[in-house]
Amino acid sequence: MRFENRLSRDIMTRDVVTVPMNAPIKHIADLLSRKRISSVVVTDSVGEAMGVISDTDILKVIGKGNWEKMTAENIMTHNLEFVKPTSTLTEAAGIMGKKHIHRLLVFSEGGVGASHRPIGILSASDIVREAARE
Template identity: 25%
Template sequence: MTTPVVSVTPETGVSEVARLLLHRHISAVPVIDADGRLVGVVSEGDFLRRAEGDSHRHGSWWLRLFSEPTDNAAEYVKTHGRSAADVMTRDVVTVTEDISAGDVAHLLETKRIKRVPVLRDGKVVGIVSRADLLRGLAAQRDTPTATASVEDATIRKQILEEISAGDWAPTYGVSVVVVGGVVQIWGIVDSQEQSEALRVAAANVPGVKSVELNVSIIPAYAWSM
């Protein structure tokens, strides 16, 4: 999974959510209330519906005959609302940390979704996307004789803690895969310096045999153009 998780509150403005998605290089963000509960997700799809709102507001007269006023009202809120709570998708599929990668892949396929939040004690601790699954699969294929162990899990935990503790950490978050002591780091960084900092942070953790960086360097300003 990708961690740490960028989130917003139900009261966060729509324009602020849009800027956050651009700045953090992400396509969706969980919405978390004051009690730390996941209440929804705002994705690029929600903004696409918003962009289409005015062009489809009238629709075909014969389709309106079969539309329920309640459905039309809900659609109006999504396309004209000004807060995350207005535009978010409320029916969110989630998983826990102990689910297998195969089960996550099956869930994404059957539910036709691109990502799923990971919960621990009811709190969001990460997000697994289709890209994360591909990264894990690539790591396993690169080391066919090795399997992830308890020690690998410990190494991964220490690396993530070191990254999250630094004020240099990438704004997007990274995905870390450890198999047989070999670390693969995936994600998007703002600079070569951030990339090197990730390498050093991983290499300094006891038990790490080698570090492979699979990151793309995309400055934050490039996403706001």
């Protein structure tokens, strides 16, 4: 299948790693390290996405007073950018480029499951890797 026709659902990571809003930053840093990932989704008590924390977000606070006592809620990015599973990789790449971001959450289509519960995550490296296959 040609790159232009590939969909987000074709290459997204389906096992989204989540943490609660009160998760300590130190715990999140350990989780990123153990799972060898670069971000986690922050969820509320019912599993809806509230933010994202990347390794870069953690780097920004390391060494600042009492950073070990900070929680996910303190440093998460609140502006969630997302695509639907049927969005093309070209559309996703366009959003990432325009917004200067490295990952997009994938939310289910309207009417299928909870609309703000991530079903996947799509990273810039996923798209670049797929483009290289062409």
